Amino acid sequence: MTNKKDENIGFKEFLEGEDKAFLENPNIGSKSRNNSNFELETFLEQDSNRMSKLIETFEEKAFVIKKFSQFPQLEIEAEAKNIAARIETIELCTRENSPLFANIDSIFKKFFK
Amino acid sequence: MAIPIYKLINIDNSIETSIQRQLEGHQFSQVPTILDVTELSDQFEAITHIENFLLEKEVSSFPYPTYIVTKIKNYHGEYSFFESIDKTPSFYWKKLKQLNARENKILQKNYLKQKNLENTQGHNFQEELVKYAKGHKVIFNLNKEINFLESIQKNLEAFYDK
Numbered sequence: 001m002t003n004k005k006d007e008n009i010g011f012k013e014f015l016e017g018e019d020k021a022f023l024e025n026p027n028i029g030s031k032s033r034n035n036s037n038f039e040l041e042t043f044l045e046q047d048s049n050r051m052s053k054l055i056e057t058f059e060e061k062a063f064v065i066k067k068f069s070q071f072p073q074l075e076i077e078a079e080a081k082n083i084a085a086r087i088e089t090i091e092l093c094t095r096e097n098s099p100l101f102a103n104i105d106s107i108f109k110k111f112f113k
Numbered sequence: 114m115a116i117p118i119y120k121l122i123n124i125d126n127s128i129e130t131s132i133q134r135q136l137e138g139h140q141f142s143q144v145p146t147i148l149d150v151t152e153l154s155d156q157f158e159a160i161t162h163i164e165n166f167l168l169e170k171e172v173s174s175f176p177y178p179t180y181i182v183t184k185i186k187n188y189h190g191e192y193s194f195f196e197s198i199d200k201t202p203s204f205y206w207k208k209l210k211q212l213n214a215r216e217n218k219i220l221q222k223n224y225l226k227q228k229n230l231e232n233t234q235g236h237n238f239q240e241e242l243v244k245y246a247k248g249h250k251v252i253f254n255l256n257k258e259i260n261f262l263e264s265i266q267k268n269l270e271a272f273y274d275k
Contacts, residue, residue, distance in 0.1 A: 053225060062236075089265050
């Protein structure tokens with residue numbers, strides 16, 4: 001038991017927070033410089049990651065987009081679908097009993113009585 | 114090799130030659146830069162000259178951006194505009210300190226990446242990305258119209274099936 005107490009000598013004040021003198025002096029050798037919460041290091045690491053992602057975007061993705069663009073084919077496909085949808089819609093709208101004609105008919109009747 | 118924290122330049126005159134003199138020699142894109150014109154009486158003129166200068170020098174926002182701080186609201190231009198310095202992205206607001214060995218090593222690595230990024234700028238990849246985005250918008254609009262027409266068709270078919 002006495003041995004354990006001896007082991008705690010010097011650490012007891014530190015653990016209980018009584019001796020705070022070391023906190024008040026920010027210039028304790030080189031340790032204080034290293035003990036900067038790694039804020040700048042984290043910041044530089046984040047910036048490094050950011051730049052890696054930019055390089056990846058510009059070098060790899062933009063290169064693929066430039067060399068193997070899918071846009072012309074996709075545009076042709078979308079335009080063909082669009083034209084087909086328009087034709088089908090017009091065909092459905094121009095049937096004799098279509099609601100479009102019925103509505104136009106009622107509007108004309110209302111205004112040109 | 115500078116630490117990438119904001120470099121603030123207070124523009125002190127809205128005359129073109131004065132702005133050119135102030136901005137000439139500054140290493141844009143190598144550190145994030147804030148150009149503050151809030152103290153000037155004719156901010157619009159100053160911004161126009163700054164934009165012309167930056168476009169002429171082909172200043173890119175990569176790897177580090179250039180921000181312009183002005184009190185003019187809803188101004189849209191080639192670069193990013195903020196109403197006050199406090200509203201600029203906080204990422205680059207860091208206190209300048211003496212670097213330790215580890216931090217220096219990361220900074221050197223970042224410098225190489227920065228050079229790599231600068232080299233890719235020559236291939237006009239940014240233009241390609243803009244073209245790619247515009248193409249997507251065209252396809253999006255076409256598909257939006259197709260969806261609209263299909264919804265009309267669905268309603269009409271339901272009407273005729275009655």
